[in-house]
Amino acid sequence: MNNESCCVVSCEKPLDQEYWDAQYKANATGWDLGLVSPPIKTYIDTLKDKDIAILIPGCGNSYEAAYLLEQGFTNVTVIDIAPTLVKIIAEKFITNTHIQVLLGDFFSHKGEYDLIIEQTFFCALPPTMRQKYVWKMHELLAKDGKISGLLFNRIFEVSPPFGGSQEEYELLFKHAFDFTSLEKSNNSIAPRSNSELFFEFKKNSTTLVNLYEFEGITCSGCMDTVTKKFAALNDVLNVSMSSNFAEVLIVSNREIPLEELQTIVSYDEKYKIKKITK
Structure with a gap:
């Protein structure tokens, strides 16, 4: 090249x-x-x-x-x-x-x-x-x-x-x-x-790696807030959101219930999270 x-x-x-x-x-x-x-x-x-x-x-x-x-x-x-x-x-x-x-x-x-x-x-x-x-x-x-x-x-x-x-x-x-x-x-x-x-x-076969669709975020500041909230959960090891704010990757020691994730972001009614299945 x-x-x-x-x-x-x-x-x-x-x-x-x-x-x-x-x-x-x-x-x-x-x-x-x-x-x-x-x-x-x-x-x-x-x-x-x-x-x-x-x-x-x-x-x-x-x-x-x-x-x-x-x-x-x-x-x-x-x-x-x-x-x-x-x-x-x-x-x-x-x-x-x-x-x-x-x-x-x-x-x-x-x-x-x-x-x-x-x-x-x-x-x-x-x-x-x-x-x-x-x-x-x-x-x-x-x-x-x-x-x-x-x-x-x-x-x-x-x-x-x-x-x-x-x-x-x-x-x-x-x-x-x-x-x-x-x-x-x-x-x-x-x-x-x-x-x-x-x-x-x-x-790392001991961890769960899940991907989610995310709706409602329009700026990097909001992205940082949401990812920090997810990262603060017990057993969450890593959180990363895509640069267009449309997907979030969560690595954890346990399966985090979708309802729990949605509750965390419910402070803004625009925010919706949905698990992407394999």
Whole structure:
């Protein structure tokens, strides 16, 4: 990615299936490295069990998947929302029985995986979806499952990609995952040098991770008030609200009754909370 800019369609448009398919139809894939990302390659080389179930969401041209198969891994699944891309990938791996190529929305996907590899999927999502990302990753991982890969440690003037910081990620994933590693990548490709964090997070299976729709908040001050009220509840470990105030992620040691959450915010009749089910 020479300038880390990939938009050929107006970025005011939704980043939906139509948008991403247009990128592949136009061959406007500036994020594509043309090879397996070196930090992820190094990580794959440390994996001993070749039969673990592995998922790569937003798989792109699937260099990481190809490398996994070359190394003898037997249970790889890739998923992407762009039909043009998925057709190409399915044909590429048509004779390989160790990989499943899926067209679909990651957030509707069902399954259980020992490892999920993150490579330019998180940064392609609107930041409003980051709480949903944590929730879905936790759901899809098996007990003691891991998510590992790369996150950008910088902000972009043109998006996607959408960047972030180590501090933001620590707050976002806290208590839903145990942090095995979150540090500056020392072998990124030159254009991304000093701008990537390599991470490995292990699912915290002892906690409950729930996502809720939230209505009524229109400012960050109100968001702070509501999240602090939720965070003050017994057994609540972490609370995070999406940047558009539409979803709230709650990590806890026990199931918090919806009625209890609604009562807490009933001081404002506009505030409504509804649990998102899996």
